[in-house]
Amino acid sequence: MEFKIKYFKDYVPFHVGDEHHPIELNPRECPGVESEEAEVRRALENPIDSPKLREIVHPGEKIVIVTSDVTRPMPSWVVVPCVLDELEKAGVEDKDVTVVFGLGSHRxxxxxEMKRLVGEDVYNRVKCIDSDPDDVEHMGYCKNGTPVDIFRTVADADRRILLGNVEYHYFAGYSGGMKAIMPGVSSRAAIQANHKNMISPDSYAGHLEGNPVRDDIEEVYDFCPVDFIVNVALDDHKKIAFAAAGHHVTAHREACKFLDSIYKIKIDKPADVVIVSTGGYPKDINLYQAQKSIDNVKHAVREGGIMVLAASCKEGYGSDVFGRWIQQYDTPDERIAAIHEHFELGGHKSAALALVQKKCDIYMVTDMDDAMVTKANMTPFHDLQEAVDAALNRMGKDCSVYVVPIGGSTLPMED
Known part of the structure; x- marks a missing residue:
């Protein structure tokens, strides 16, 4: 059978023999919406397990709207104006509203950039600021010892409204919900303590109940309550396909459920060989970004199998800290042991990669230097068909094959 997958900005063809009965795993088609704005307003008019936002807030209260920074595809320029309209209906004045961009550990x-995120009208209308991980209020500790250190502007507000896009997250299960608070507006120490839970076998994409990272995130509510959320799920063009508003947990779960209906693909059993593209540029600009696709499809490949990853990675590792961890440790076991001993943001991605490498080999079709790929414990290739043939030859004439063209957003899993 003939296939084509995206590599950087082009499609690259390859062939898999019919004897392997290859199966292509693609997201389902997203239902259309009237418009992005109309979908957000529909959600605001029909909140889940919550009164309408205009019935919650009151004039004179200090209100913060926490939304994502420039590293996330959240269309704040669509959602924030709709939320401000709701606040205006309640008699809230613009001077009492602050938009906080949750930086987490980002720059x-x-x-x-702030103007672009919310639009010039909103930026000129209400106060818009970055969170500051060094200016926090300590509010307590989660059960597992994670400190609850919240950016002071958010901690001191009378009302907290969280915005976010919901997509698969490789150890928190999904983005969105209370993640806007932890790690969004938390201290570095709090973020590191929370992220240490990523090494648990229950911390993986698409998994919520019993996920210690997500449990930690949602326990923060007990110290820093949230009044209302608006979460959106995006299609492959980064346009809003679904919005959910209201309760900080149940509205988030509705957005997760919608995401699953499009992007979670049921498989009967893992395959011997999985051929995956990130979906191309910009998801394959560097290995730091491409790692998400590796993690998304890890459940589709069997123990001892081979993952063939097509990812240009013209910018190399893509993170100084991530690159340092790759260079510093020689084996996956060493990286996993090191993250247990001294957790470091950026280094955690090398440990996540190492956990997949404990399960299967990775053949990487890339523009990266061979030595960089080999140091990351992967086998370098520069021709996709050559990598596919090598994997099939090694796994045998009867080996099973999945092809995942959009690994950045597809989540193949057994029930």
Whole structure:
């Protein structure tokens, strides 16, 4: 059978013999919405397990709207104006509203970036600021010892409204919900303590109940309550396909459920060989980004199998810390042991990669230097068909094959 998958900005063909009965795993088609704005307003008019936002807030209260920074595809320029309209209906004045961009552990943003995220009208209408992980209020500790250190502006607010997009997250299960607070507006120490739970076997994409990372995130509510959320799920063009508003847990779960209906693909059993593309640029710009696709499809490949990853990675590792961990440790076991001993953001991605490498070999079709790929414990290739043939020859003439063209957003899993 003939296939084509995206590699950087082009499609690359390859062939898999019919004797392998290859199966292509693709997301389902997203239902259309009237418009992105109309979908958000529909959600605001029909909140889940909550009164309408205009019935919750009151004039004179200090209100914060927490939304994502420039590293996330959240269309705040669509959602924030709709939320401000709701606040206006309640008599809230613009001077009492602050939009906080949750940076987590990311860099500060430029004024132009903030304007672009919310739109110039909103930026000129209400106060818009970055969170500061060094200016926090300590509010207590979660059961597992994670400190609850919240950016002071958010901690001191009378009302907290969280915005976010919901997509698969390789150890929190999904983005969105209370994740806007932890890690969004938390201290570095709190983020590191929370992220240490990523090494648990219950911390993986698409998994919520009993996931210690997500449990930690949602326990933060007990110390820093949230009044209302608006979460959106996006289609492959990063347009809003679904919005859910209301309760911080149940509205989030509705958005997760919608995401699953499009992107979670049921498989009968793992395959011997899985051939995956990130979906191309920009998801394959570097290995730091491409790692998400590796993690998404890890459940589709059997123990001892082979994953063939097509990812250009023209920018190399893509993170100084991630690259340092790759260079510092020689084996997956060493990286996993190191993250147990001294957790470091950026290094955690190398440990996540190592956990997959304990399960299967990775053949990487890439523009990266061979030595960089080999140091990351993967086998380098520069021709997709050559990598596919090598994997099939090694696994045998009867080996089973999955092809995942959009690994960045597809989640293949057994029931």
């Amino acid at each position: 500060k943003q430029t004024e132009e």
